[in-house]
Amino acid sequence: MPGKSQIADRIAARGASRAAAAAAVEAVLDEITTALAAGERVTLTGFGTFEATGRAARTGRNPRTGEALEVAATTVARFHPGATLRARVAAGSGESLGAVADLSTLQGLAAPEPVAAPEPAPVAAAKPKAKPSVASSSKASASAKAKVKAEAKKADVKKRADAAKKAEAKKRADAKKSAKKKSTAKDKKKSGKGHAKKK
Template identity: 90%
Template sequence: MPGKSQIADRIAARGASRAAAAAAVEAVLDEITTALAAGERVTLTGFGTFEATGRAARTGRNPRTGEALEVAATTVARFHPGATLRARVAAGPGEPLGAVADLSTLQGLAAPEPAAVAAPTPAPAPRSKPSGTSSAKAKASASAKAKAKAEAKKADVKKRADAAKKADAKKRADAKKKTKKQAAAKDKKKSGKGHAKKK
């Protein structure tokens, strides 16, 4: 059963640094928690909706003694899964997930490196700096790849959501047709009985 640490490990295994993955998981959970505490509703399209709902005061029972207890009114967090999440869970594990962009490039998310306390060392002789063109090209290429992957993932999520919606609509239409057929058969049966009585 994975927890925050294991989720961060899995994200790190897909190409991000461990510190950045842990910071990203923590940041997302903090934002959801803060929004719920403020009474806001958090909707993650395709994944689901988190919302804070009130629970009225009630009389409960102590499971050990069976004694009646007054339970005060409170606010609880609820989660409603989205169509894409339901479809993915129903389909099973599926294909392994692809690589993620290095999260350490996101401002403020990467955990700062601890400063090492060391004796001062003499400054090294200045060296000529290599041209930054190749590193800029590599960054641009990585950014383009990450963008393409994100778009492909978005398209896949939309495709699955559309498929789930279509399947749901077809199921409803079939149920409607079946109900109409049953009603028509019932009416036909009644009218047949009426004719038989008249004779």
């Protein structure tokens, strides 16, 4: 069961830096919490709606003693899943949606960039920059790996479904054969009895 830390790790695995992913998860959860505490309704299209609703005072029971208890009125958070979320959960599709942009570029989520030192000489400026290509290639390879993994998962699901269909078809065929054998055996038994009576 993933928690905040594991969700941040999964986002980082899709191409973002770990610190920026953790900060983004914290920021989203903090905004949702703040809005609910203020009595606002938070709607994330396709994902679902969070809302704060009032619960009236009621009489409850102590589970240990069975004694009646007065439960005060309170406000509780509720979540209603959206259509996209319901469809993905029903389909059992747990695969990742692919690479994400580097979240460290979002204002205020990552540590500020260090101030660049003045360029020393034209010789240093002529050197090719290796970092961006490495970062982009690592993002591309992470995206490619995720794609391959998703395709393998789809193939595995299809393979299992095909195997289940074949097993079901074989089971039906065996049942038909068994029923046919039984009916043939009954017919033979009846015809044998008829011959015996005639004699």
